[in-house]
Amino acid sequence: MKRDSRLSSVLHALLHMAEHDGPMTSEALGQCLGTNPVVVRRSMGLLREAGLVTAERGHAGGWRISADLAAVSLRRLHEALGEPAIFAIGNRNETPECLVEQSVNAALEGAFAEAEALLLERFADVTLADLAEDFARRHAQRRAAKE
Template sequence: MKRDSRLSGVLHVLLHMAEITGPVTSETMARAMQTNPVVVRRIMAGLREAGLVRSEKGHGGGWTIGRPLSAITLRDIYDALGRPDLFAIGNRTESPGCLVEQAVNAALDDSLAEAEALLIARFGTVTLAALSADFHARMVASGRSVDLETNHAPI
C-alpha cells in the first residue's frame, strides 16, 4: 500500500516558502519535491481555500504563506488536505457474519478511533512556527544553509 506523504511534503514546502522573500512558483516547488507542478497546484489550491496560502498569477507570481507561521497548525494543514487516512491498517471484511471478525473489528475500530483522535489533537498543538524554530536550530547546529532550488536538486 502506497503511503500518503502529502502532509509531510506540504509541511516541507511551507517551511521552505517561509525562508523565501516573495512568491514561489509551482514549478520551483515541484522540482524541489520531485513531482509535477499540476500536483503542487492541486494540493496548494486546498490550502488556499483554507486561507493558509495565497496565489498570484502572472510574471512574478506564485504562492505565498497566507498567515503568520504561529497561526497555522498541522491540524489546519491536515484538514485542508481533506483529512487523509492516518493509518494503513484496517479491518478484515471477508466474513462479515463471523462473530470473531465482528469482535476483532469492533476492538480495532475503537482503538484506531482513539489513536486518531489523540494524533489529531496533537496536530492542533504544533504550529509551523515551532517547526521553523526546530529547523533553524538544526541549520545552525549543522552549519549549513538552505536553498529550495539547490538542496533538492536530483542527485
C-alpha cells in the same frame, strides 16, 4: 499500499516559502520537493481553499503564505488536505452482519480511535512556527559544525 505523503510535502513547501521573500512558483517548489509543478498545485490548491495560502497568476506570480505561522498547526493542514485516511490497516467489512466480525471490529476500532485521537492531538500541538524554529536551530548547528 502507497503512503500519502502530501502532509509532509506541503510542510516542506510551506517552510521553504516561509524562508523566502516574495511568492514562489509551483516550478520552484517542485524543484525543492523533487516533484512536478502540477503535483504542487494540486496540494497547494487545497491549502488555498482553506485560506492558508494565496496564488497569483501571471508574471511574477506564485504562492504566498496568507496566515500566521503560529496559527497553522499540522492538524489544520491535515484537515485542509481533506483528512485523508490515517491507517493502512482496517476492518475487512465496515458493517458486518456476523456477530463474530462485529466483536472483531469493535476491538480494532477502539484501539484505532485512541491512536488517531492521540495523533491528531500531537498534530494540533505543532505549528509552522515551531517547525521554522526547529529548522533555524538545525541550520545554526550545521554552521557551527563547519567551523
